[in-house]
Amino acid sequence: MSTTFDIAESPIEISSVTTSPPPPDNLPAVTVRPAIHDDADDVFDFLEQFVQAGRVLPRTLDELEQLVSTGFVAEMEGQIVGFAALEVYSKKLSEIRSLCVSPAVQGRGVGKKLTQACVELAKERRIFEIMVITSSDEFFRTCGFDFTLPGEKKALFLQTRETP
Numbered sequence: 694m695s696t697t698f699d700i701a702e703s704p705i706e707i708s709s710v711t712t713s714p715p716p717p718d719n720l721p722a723v724t725v726r727p728a729i730h731d732d733a734d735d736v737f738d739f740l741e742q743f744v745q746a747g748r749v750l751p752r753t754l755d756e757l758e759q760l761v762s763t764g765f766v767a768e769m770e771g772q773i774v775g776f777a778a779l780e781v782y783s784k785k786l787s788e789i790r791s792l793c794v795s796p797a798v799q800g801r802g803v804g805k806k807l808t809q810a811c812v813e814l815a816k817e818r819r820i821f822e823i824m825v826i827t828s829s830d831e832f833f834r835t836c837g838f839d840f841t842l843p844g845e846k847k848a849l850f851l852q853t854r855e856t857p
């Protein structure tokens with residue numbers, strides 16, 4: 694299935710709506726689709742549990758309204774059960790932000806599908822590198838991310854203050 698995803702200056706046609714098959718215990722299927730502006734409120738509410746648990750940084754509603762334009766939601770029976778966004782800094786660099794999957798559907802490949810959707814979007818926009826800052830490094834390694842870039846180049850960070 695193909696969906697028009699309106700990002701930045703030009704709409705881009707991507708094929709990013711994917712549906713996980715129902716698991717053996719007949720839980721409902723989970724669908725991943727590009728987020729739309731009207732998702733921002735629901736995404737804000739969905740992320741709250743992960744912010745409280747210290748898994749992702751808090752975001753204002755204004756920030757999320759921006760971020761959903763390059764974001765993807767996972768839905769089960771009309772409810773948001775996952776979210777991820779690609780924050781685009783330049784043609785060279787982007788970052789996966791706010792990747793979260795509801796504990797009820799974790800382990801069903803939803804996180805991987807959301808990550809793949811972000812990677813696909815970066816490829817379509819010809820963005821050279823995607824980074825992620827996370828404590829879920831093992832998960833991201835299963836999605837093809839690594840601690841070094843080709844040629845053994847490393848990313849080094851320096852934080853200038855305690856909080857964003």
Ligand SMILES: CC(C)(COP(=O)(O)OP(=O)(O)OC[C@H]1O[C@@H](n2cnc3c(N)ncnc32)[C@H](O)[C@@H]1OP(=O)(O)O)[C@@H](O)C(=O)NCCC(=O)NCCS
Nearest residue numbers: 748792793794799800801802803804805827829831832835
């Ligand atoms: C990390 C997270 C997004 C993974 O989502 P998920 O839907 O459970 O992951 P998937 O089912 O797509 O798993 C994909 C692969 O990663 C592996 N994996 C998932 N979570 C993992 C973890 N915590 N440690 C190691 N491997 C993990 C799975 O075994 C699977 O491997 P496979 O493809 O070889 O079978 C989810 O656990 C989550 O929302 N955590 C809380 C928020 C968070 O930490 N987000 C990251 C901040 S950037």
